[in-house]
Amino acid sequence: MKSIKKLLLLLILFGLIAATVFYFRDTASPLVTLTPGTGTISHKTPLFLELNDQGMGLKQVQVTILQEGNRLLLANQTFPAQTKNARLELNLSSLKLKQGGLQIEIIAGDQAVYHLGKGNLSQQLFPFTYDTRPPIISVLSKAHNLTKGGSGLVTYRLNEDVEKTGVQIGNLFFPGFQQESEIYACLFAYPFDMKDADFVPRVVAHDLAGNERQAGIYYHTNNKKFRQRKINLSNNFLQQKAPEFESLVPEAGEPLEIFLYVNGEMRRQNRAKMVELAKQTTSTPLWQGSFTRLPRSSELGLFADYRSYYYEGKKIDESVHFGFDLASVAQAEIPAGNDGEVLWADYLGIYGLCIVIDHGLGLQTLYAHMSQFDVQVGDMVVRGQTLGRTGATGLAGGDHLHFGVFVSGVAVQPLEWWDKSWLKNNIDSKLTVNH
Template identity: 30%
Template sequence: MKNIIIGLVVVCLGGVAYLILNFFVFERQKPVFQSQSSLPTHWNLKDDLVLQFSDESGIRSYSVEILLDSQTLFSENEVVLNKPKKFGISLPKPLTELKDGTTLQYKICVSDWSNVNFFAGNTTCVDVSLIIDTSTPQIEILARSPKISRSGSAFVLFKVKDIALDSVILSNGKNEFRAFRHTFDDIVLPPDEAVFGAFIAWPLENVLFEGSINVVDKASNKSRILLNFPKNLSAPIRKSNIRLKPEFLESKLRTLLDQISDVQYDDFADDRERFLFINERARSKDLEQILEATTTTISNKSYISSGIVPFTPLKNAIVVGYFGDERSYYLNKDFVSAVYHMGLDLASVRNAPIFATNGGVVIMRQYLGLHGNTAIVYHGFGLSSLYAHMSDSTLKVGDEVKVGDIIGYTGSSGWAFGDHLHLEILVQGYAVSVQEWANPKWIEENINAVFEQARTRLLEQIAAKNKPK
């Protein structure tokens, strides 16, 4: 029995010794490189690039080698005595001046303090390719809208010169707008030049507008120029008071709340609470869904590559509600709520067909609590049109819409007082003055002329470049 106990003790001690030697002295886990996903492909030689490694036994040493066309430009080896478990290596910059576009190869090897491999430790090697890019992007405005008004929008086409662009963003001082590549069929530009276009909005809730174009390339070089539009500070705000009749609320609110799955008519104390829910909470939820559709599902494809026509989707229509109306609602002479009307209400005959006046693709087709049966068509350069309160529509998401196609039929679905079309124009989620987009003169001066002016400018530049000296 004594021998058995001694044997078990020896086995246990041997096992412990094996674990200690195997996991702490002779562990075979290589150092982990943790920066692969965040490494850039281009380097401006100004910012430090740091590679992070980790190892439980500690980092023992590292080596760095810079190669150009298989020739070594630089090498170094360092021992790390304090055995850090996490260690960052700052990539050395080349000592000689190199042209933009030059590709450097970095070979970095890191060893740990394990005693495996005859006490040399475990080693991880990483190869990194970096293209030198020290030049900031060059931005040139080719053409733009002549002015911008509060609650309105504008269009700009511009050229960017850079070997590796990353992001091209327009700003109004508060909100950002993505820019889109644009090509003219009869114009070929050098590989490092590209034309971009975008609509930019001055939302009604913004008091100020400070426009700019902001470009960042893959080497983190940045450029910014101002969009000095002449500005019209006045906004087309009209005030109206709407009296809510109890009999209308009784029928309309019950129908609406039945169509919203997470609430019931009897969940509210009275019609005032029910109306506030629809006019504020349901409206806010609608706007969230509209914003998501008009910012995340838009594509680089444009259906208005050379110009557009006014948005007049309803024939023989009369305007029954303007964009920018400040609507105050009263129940039994008591003020209940106030909101801005962010579209244009058009009425014709009951169930009148709604026609597409500009081509596009359907990016939303669903029932929204306040807007009712709704479709959103994306046209290009961040521009979308929204059609709400429809009685019916056969469209589905992904359908391409051509000029003259029927989008749907007018109705009174959602929070509507009668059969009509609620039309909105959205610039990357921000509702803008529909009156502008229905005006032929505004369309011609602010959109179509910009396409033609930009094209003419590019052709003049190409002709001047090719002119014999």
């Protein structure tokens, strides 16, 4: 009899232990993540809710908008058994919300028997500002005269903080930068290869909630035709340049094959590098006055020369020249075009040994085919300071300097930046007036 009672007691004890273990096996609430979790939003803002419960699994979730004492149900969903993870996209477009503050309340429960079968609950509040009003753009600069291949600058004011702003021209975007005066300044280009009808610059602004507005500007354009040049390639030139590029060309073959790869694919890679470097620009103008050029030099190549390459009487390739080729004496000292910061001082494909200087607002200058560097990345240089010496590295047929000017990675006409009068009337005067 005593043994039976003892057995019953043991069974009851084991049952209580098992029940206790089962009851307390999952006491953790579901993990709730909302992206974004705070900030300014609109009905266009994508909100992503992620739920995670590695215990008994998710049971349900309820999402409610709290604003000015009102509760608006946004989502209410139950989950199948053993659901460990869930991701929901929340859409505010169906709700009539007011401008201003609101909270998103998220209550998520799991399948646990804890809390007398009610399970574990996670309740969180996420604060936001609701804004569906696009930013107001007030264009301040009045005259915008651009020549094909040239540059321009627009200044404007915005009524709120923004995520992104600048000038949009087709698929090209030129970022604008807020100055100490709270005025925005944006350098932009009239690309030399853009059709006249496609050049329609618009100031754009995207606020923190994703609202967008565009504003037109008054502008006048001047057309310009660029030279057509025929370049005959000699075997001597091809054989001279092939060794420099062999290690950079996949499956390098004959000198002509190497040239075609360098002049095509490598040239495209180098252009992409200039676009990448443009993102490292500083937000304020560093230059002072007009840019200087290589002293006592003659012009071998002009900006936007359309070059056709011939070998043994047949046209084999073509390209466009993105700067000026300036020749002086061999290994001539190269002056910095203007004040700025050295962003690049290394080998770069067709440009050989080259230096890129950032002058702010997306404006950068390129000095190519060098033989020697006298500065390094991170150095702050001043107008006229010696950067190094000319050479024939890269895709150069002889000792000279290739000088290029870029606005947010787009090649522009250097002549304008050498012109004191043009710079004053089109760029510097706008920056001075609005400071």
